Amino acid sequence: MDSNSSHRTTTPQDLEHSAAYTRLPDHPDSPASHRRPLKGLARVLLSLLFLSSLVALILYQDPHPQSKDNDGKRDLSTPLMSVVPESSMPPSRGVAQGRTAYHFQPMKNWMNDPNGPLYHLGWYHLFYQYNPDSAIWGNITWGHAVSKDLIHWLYLPLAMVPDHWFDSNGVWTGSATLLPDGQIIILYTGDTDDYVQVQNVAYPANLSDPLLLKWVKYEDNPVMIPPTGIEVTDFRDPTTGWYAINGTWRIAIGSKVNETGIALVYETTNFTSFEPMDGVLHAVPGTGMWECLDFYPVPTNSTNGLDTSVNGPGVKHVLKASLDNDKKDFYALGTYNPSTNTWTPDDPQMDVGIGLRVDYGKYYASKTFYDQIKQRRVLWGWIGETDNAGDDILKGWASVQSIPRTVVFDMKTGTNIIQWPVEEVEELRLNNTEYLGVELAPGSVVPLNITSATQLDISATFEVDEAALEGTLEADVGYNCSTTGASVRGALGPFGLLVIADDSLTEFTPVYFYISKDTDGSYQTFICSDEIRSSNANDINKRIYGGTVPVLDGEILSMRLLVDHSIVESFAQGGRTVVTSRIYPTKAIYGAARVFLFNNCHRSECHSIGQHMVDELGLYSPVPVG
Numbered sequence: 001m002d003s004n005s006s007h008r009t010t011t012p013q014d015l016e017h018s019a020a021y022t023r024l025p026d027h028p029d030s031p032a033s034h035r036r037p038l039k040g041l042a043r044v045l046l047s048l049l050f051l052s053s054l055v056a057l058i059l060y061q062d063p064h065p066q067s068k069d070n071d072g073k074r075d076l077s078t079p080l081m082s083v084v085p086e087s088s089m090p091p092s093r094g095v096a097q098g099r100t101a102y103h104f105q106p107m108k109n110w111m112n113d114p115n116g117p118l119y120h121l122g123w124y125h126l127f128y129q130y131n132p133d134s135a136i137w138g139n140i141t142w143g144h145a146v147s148k149d150l151i152h153w154l155y156l157p158l159a160m161v162p163d164h165w166f167d168s169n170g171v172w173t174g175s176a177t178l179l180p181d182g183q184i185i186i187l188y189t190g191d192t193d194d195y196v197q198v199q200n201v202a203y204p205a206n207l208s209d210p211l212l213l214k215w216v217k218y219e220d221n222p223v224m225i226p227p228t229g230i231e232v233t234d235f236r237d238p239t240t241g242w243y244a245i246n247g248t249w250r251i252a253i254g255s256k257v258n259e260t261g262i263a264l265v266y267e268t269t270n271f272t273s274f275e276p277m278d279g280v281l282h283a284v285p286g287t288g289m290w291e292c293l294d295f296y297p298v299p300t301n302s303t304n305g306l307d308t309s310v311n312g313p314g315v316k317h318v319l320k321a322s323l324d325n326d327k328k329d330f331y332a333l334g335t336y337n338p339s340t341n342t343w344t345p346d347d348p349q350m351d352v353g354i355g356l357r358v359d360y361g362k363y364y365a366s367k368t369f370y371d372q373i374k375q376r377r378v379l380w381g382w383i384g385e386t387d388n389a390g391d392d393i394l395k396g397w398a399s400v401q402s403i404p405r406t407v408v409f410d411m412k413t414g415t416n417i418i419q420w421p422v423e424e425v426e427e428l429r430l431n432n433t434e435y436l437g438v439e440l441a442p443g444s445v446v447p448l449n450i451t452s453a454t455q456l457d458i459s460a461t462f463e464v465d466e467a468a469l470e471g472t473l474e475a476d477v478g479y480n481c482s483t484t485g486a487s488v489r490g491a492l493g494p495f496g497l498l499v500i501a502d503d504s505l506t507e508f509t510p511v512y513f514y515i516s517k518d519t520d521g522s523y524q525t526f527i528c529s530d531e532i533r534s535s536n537a538n539d540i541n542k543r544i545y546g547g548t549v550p551v552l553d554g555e556i557l558s559m560r561l562l563v564d565h566s567i568v569e570s571f572a573q574g575g576r577t578v579v580t581s582r583i584y585p586t587k588a589i590y591g592a593a594r595v596f597l598f599n600n601c602h603r604s605e606c607h608s609i610g611q612h613m614v615d616e617l618g619l620y621s622p623v624p625v626g
């Protein structure tokens, strides 16, 4: 790949004449058909028949194929694969594949939550839950890595290991607080020798060491133990501290009472003795245990980030909880009142755990930090595996971290945050290819001229024809990404991209918009990521992820995709809704991976949806780490 190559533009004509261009039924005449009408027509018809069948086979395949049980009845719950004789099953995926090129992951073994991210003396530090001995969870320590740009990382020795009674069953998740005098305080959960969750303090042995290699655990740990009324196994993951009032700092800890998720708050003046505050910061019935709380301010009139202690006019507070019950990260916007120490959601209908998700895909235990150098708030999140532990042990590693994302308040909608990959990721771009004005007819699949399409930064916009929208009276009310998927054709979708696809489309992951329209004329737009056909391997959990994305009047639909071998992070409408997929392709790997545009809506009105444009496609090179 040529990093200095000029931008190569492929016109719609190029696409149409490329051998693999597929268009369902009404393909316009090709030049050949003008020259030799009958043979040409026959050839076109035959190709169309072939391609239609191919696409039909691929795209329209039921994502949940039926199988027969012993009575000959259809068993809707059993995938077809499970009744295919062993010998004709597709081979399991090769476990060597799937390591990412520019996402953070350790050289080997298990990783989960990001911990204590911070910036200190020229380096970004990332700590993470890590098992140094195995590719499955256990013996949890704090792994440690540093970076100058949040993208290229150097691995450092373990920061903390379970070596005291107060953390001998695991040095669990925690956060860093930078004090105004330059001190760095880590608060983390220790799982004690007796399996009690307690909170501990640690600090750097030498603050003038930019790499913060050595960490000291406070001798009088633990500094917080489960209070009365809280189960000893429901008290974990302290947040970054925020300065409150009268010289006091506060931190929040996740817990639950029965099935009500709660955020407890402790107060301190010295980070060695902590007092529980009365009441809770917030509670939401039915949400279960809140793990990995995150609580931070966002300005409502600026795209900068704020230090965690900032509050006042023009500030909202994000409260994020990772729901242990279903392993999903939820957040809500609201107002923090330091006098009452309570946080109130802007919209109680969209409270924590029942409203907005940080990421609608495979993503959990996220945590932000304030980057004082670039004055931005940066979010990390854990992308886990969806295969089985046996495969993880075979491949020798498990999990990656998402690309760090800046977080800002959405000043246009006023109802959500915006997440966007940190700008440093753009420095990895090698080639930019534009496909301008590509029109997608209903049922079409258009290859983009990219080989080795495994490391991509794709920006795509889709202009939906007003006539199609207005001419459709009602479409897919009650639509839901997870129950339908790219194979289901609607009046106004799905349309988008097929990534990590092989040439013959035996494997691909569609990321797409789907528009539903209610009889009152209102629309809902969804961004979905469909893993059902992402791999020929059958020992993988494949899901269809997604959620709604706000689209304001006059906005065109846009998505940005970060593709990295086995990870697809999709950002819709500038990052209002984000969906991450973890996939395990067997054929669409390395040089065999391709990318396509597609439009799988079924009605003739779909013709007028057709203004689709991929306006940028950057290729990345593998990033050596370590």
Ligand code: DQQ
Pocket: 112, 113, 129, 140, 172, 173, 189, 236, 237, 291, 292, 365
């Ligand atoms: N992971 C940690 C806990 C946290 C959980 C243990 C969330 O502290 O609650 O590895 O993934």
